[in-house]
Amino acid sequence: MQATTRAPRWMSEPVAAIAPRFLGSVLRSNLGGEIVAVRITEVEAYAGEGEDPGSHAFRGRGKRNATMFGPPGRAYIYFTYGMHWCSNVVTGPEGSASAVLLRAGEVIEGVEAARERRPSARADRDLARGPARLSLALGLTGEYDGCALFDPASPVRLALPQRPLAVHAVTPRTGVGGAGAATAWRFICDHPTVSPYRAAARRRPTRSP
DNA sequence: GATTTGATTCTCT
DNA sequence: GAGAATCAAATCC
Numbered sequence: 723m724q725a726t727t728r729a730p731r732w733m734s735e736p737v738a739a740i741a742p743r744f745l746g747s748v749l750r751s752n753l754g755g756e757i758v759a760v761r762i763t764e765v766e767a768y769a770g771e772g773e774d775p776g777s778h779a780f781r782g783r784g785k786r787n788a789t790m791f792g793p794p795g796r797a798y799i800y801f802t803y804g805m806h807w808c809s810n811v812v813t814g815p816e817g818s819a820s821a822v823l824l825r826a827g828e829v830i831e832g833v834e835a836a837r838e839r840r841p842s843a844r845a846d847r848d849l850a851r852g853p854a855r856l857s858l859a860l861g862l863t864g865e866y867d868g869c870a871l872f873d874p875a876s877p878v879r880l881a882l883p884q885r886p887l888a889v890h891a892v893t894p895r896t897g898v899g900g901a902g903a904a905t906a907w908r909f910i911c912d913h914p915t916v917s918p919y920r921a922a923a924r925r926r927p928t929r930s931p
Numbered sequence: 932g933a934t935t936t937g938a939t940t941c942t943c944t
Numbered sequence: 945g946a947g948a949a950t951c952a953a954a955t956c957c
Contacts, residue, residue, distance in 0.1 A: 766938070776938070786953060803939050804950030810938085823938055842941065854939050897938055920939095 727873050729795025730882065733813045737820035740813060741767035742909045744822050746887035748830065749809075749871075751860040751878045758832035758839075758860050760850045762824055763887065764916045766895045767907040768810070770819035776895055776902025779819035789868045790819040797878055799857065799867040806854035807863050811871060811880060825853045825896070825908070826917045836860075852917045887911045897922055 732740055742765070750759040768777040770790075778787040778800070789798040790812055798810040798821050814820040827850045829836045836849045836859040843849045850856040857863070862878065871880040890912035894903050899922030910916045 768938075778938075781954080784953070800938085801952065802937055804937090804952080806939050808938060825938085852939070895938070902938095 727870070729793070729813075729872055733794040734815045734818075737767040737769050737813050737822060738905070738907050741765050741822045741907065742889045743882070743886045744811065744824070745889065745909060745911055746883035746885070748881040748883075749824060749827070749856075749860060749878070750831070750881065751862060751866075753861045753877055756832065756835045756861070758836050759830050760827035760856060760860060761830050762827040763911040763913040764824075764826035765909050766823040766825055767909075768821050768823060768895075770814065774820075774902060774905070775900050776898035776905075777820075779821075783819070787819070790821050791817055792868070795870060795872045795880075797862070797866055797869040797871055799862055799864055801864055802854075807857040808853040809857045809860070809862050823853060824856055826851050826915050827856055828913065828915045829859060847914045851915050887913075893919060894921075896920055 744762055744765050747762050748759050768774055770779045771782050774780055779790045783791050786800055789796055793816040794813050796812045798812050799807055801807055810821040810823045812821050829849045840849050840859050850859045866878050869876050869878045889909050891910050892906045893908045894906050895908045
């Protein structure tokens, strides 16, 4: 049997339609022999250039989001807030620049290693509860941006579930404001690792004189 | 060239 | 519940 090195065909369908199919998938990193695996329980869909004001790709290709414009099945990992990394799976046909943000999951393998990377996590369910936490628990940084998730030789791999986990709720996306807030593209499972919802934070509500 | 903001998290109150 | 931490890229003039 040939190993699957390419993304399945359905990953080229519209991102909002396929995002729920990532629920229950397992993202596994093998960094220097340390293996951590996370079962995904929360995702968000981000569409491409000109379509989705909440997406990094909305204003076109840039240095940071170049991976989004590549072929599906790659990891798009970006740096934000000066200290955090967030992990996505590129979907859609090459050039469409849509992606699914992996927001939270349950560590099912390598709990010890994940705890070492996330010393501030009080409970195991907090290890990968939130996009930056998930990336940190897996040890993912910009170094792994562009990794082919379906390549057996890749240090970061994604295993798709035979049957996705049931979608418990669909909500607007966390931290996305403006027109992008109108689209309910956040898909969550009924699971304690799902991150708490926060509406788009309004920065500087008071600009004092 | 300077300024602003961000698909966040942690800690303290 | 609020504020700080901290840096790259995008935006504005």
